[in-house]
Amino acid sequence: QTVVTQEPSLTVSPGGTVTLTCASSTGAVTSGYYPNWFQQKPGQAPRALIYSTSNKHSWTPARFSGSLLGGKAALTLSGVQPEDEAEYYCLLYYGGAQHWVFGGGTKLTVL
Amino acid sequence: EVQLVESGGGLVQPGGSLRLSCAASGFTFSSYAMHWVRQAPGKGLEYVSAISSNGGSTYYANSVKGRFTISRDNSKNTLYLQMGSLRAEDMAVYYCARASGWSRIDYWGQGTLVTVSS
Numbered sequence: 001q002t003v004v005t006q007e008p009s010l011t012v013s014p015g016g017t018v019t020l021t022c023a024s025s026t027g028a029v030t031s032g033y034y035p036n037w038f039q040q041k042p043g044q045a046p047r048a049l050i051y052s053t054s055n056k057h058s059w060t061p062a063r064f065s066g067s068l069l070g071g072k073a074a075l076t077l078s079g080v081q082p083e084d085e086a087e088y089y090c091l092l093y094y095g096g097a098q099h100w101v102f103g104g105g106t107k108l109t110v111l
Numbered sequence: 112e113v114q115l116v117e118s119g120g121g122l123v124q125p126g127g128s129l130r131l132s133c134a135a136s137g138f139t140f141s142s143y144a145m146h147w148v149r150q151a152p153g154k155g156l157e158y159v160s161a162i163s164s165n166g167g168s169t170y171y172a173n174s175v176k177g178r179f180t181i182s183r184d185n186s187k188n189t190l191y192l193q194m195g196s197l198r199a200e201d202m203a204v205y206y207c208a209r210a211s212g213w214s215r216i217d218y219w220g221q222g223t224l225v226t227v228s229s
Contacts, residue, residue, distance in 0.1 A: 004214045034214035038156070045206055045222055046148075046156065051215040089156050098170050100214075102148075105155040 002026055004092050006103035011111050012080045013062075019070040020106045022054030028071035029092065035073035036091040037066055040105075046089065060110060077108075085110040113137040113218045115207050120223030127197050127227075133190035133220055141165070141185040144210040147192050149203035150222075159205070161213065162194065175201075194225070202227045216219030 003025040012018040022035060029035060037050040048057050052065035053073065063079045073090055090103040119131040123163065131144070147159040159183040161170045169181050180193040190207050204222040 008190065036216055040156075040218075044201040045219045046208075046220070055215075057217055076229070087155075091156075091158070091216065099132045099172065100146075100158040100159055100161070100170075 001093060002097075002099075002101050004090065004101045004103040005042075006090060007108045008104070009109065011109045012077070012091065014080060014082055016080050017076065017078045018073045018108065019069070020077075020088055020090075020108070021069065022040055022074070022093055022103050023072045024101075026080065026094070029068060029073045031068065033092040035068075037064075037067065037073075037075045038089045038091065038109065040087045040089065041085075049088075051052060078089045081111055082110050086087070112207065114145055115218055115220035117205060117207055117220045117223035120205065121223045122226045122228065124229050125170065125227055126129065128195045129197065129225060131192040131194065131205055131223060131225070132206075133189065133192075135188045138168060138209070139181070141202040144213055145181075145183060145186075145190045146208045146216060147181060147190075148206045148208055148209055148219075149201075149225075150206070151200070151203040152155070155207075157203070161210070162190070169200075197225075199226045199227050 005023045038046040040046040054066040065076045067074045080099045146161045162181045164202045178196045179189045182191045206222045207220045208216050209218045
């Protein structure tokens with residue numbers, strides 16, 4: 001049973017910077033896991049932010065960036081806005097087993 | 112404009128069956144893999160199933176393998192999820208999502224609620 005772990009919650013001040021991480025129970029996350037990041041606000045469908053570790057969709061605000069950090073996938077928000085308060089999910093692709101696993105989500109509070 | 116519209120959700124008894132549909136528009140449906148993802152009330156996202164652009168390859172989470180079947184009709188621009196032997200733990204909002212290749216998920220539908228209860 002593969003488990004993908006995210007911080008359950010984080011708090012950041014408006015204008016600040018915060019990094020969310022995504023770890024795999026199988027070991028270090030690499031680009032081969034094609035990490036995706038999604039934002040979900042209450043009552044809404046998820047919205048895609050990042051794919052293949054660091055690539056942004058056309059609608060992704062510039063303040064969002066993806067990377068690999070210390071064996072984990074990471075999502076960094078720089079210059080956080082109040083509207084960034086949301087749940088954030090990572091998704092990893094395990095090609096060998098042909099399955100995808102979501103992290104448990106990080107609830108980001110902007111305070 | 113890319114649109115994905117799920118339908119078919121509703122109330123079903125434990126052990127029952129239901130078929131979800133996802134109507135796609137605004138893009139060449141036959142060129143994209145498609146995924147189903149669910150979210151139980153108050154819980155996180157859970158991967159359910161995926162299908163390749165031509166329907167030739169399908170994948171399932173262990174939790175639904177043998178009970179759910181994903182399929183697509185590229186002539187109707189529609190994705191399906193046939194769900195059987197439904198359990199209380201299958202109760203969730205089911206989302207369809209589009210993917211470029213297998214791993215670049217971009218657009219999501221608004222979801223359809225499946226309630227499993229007697």
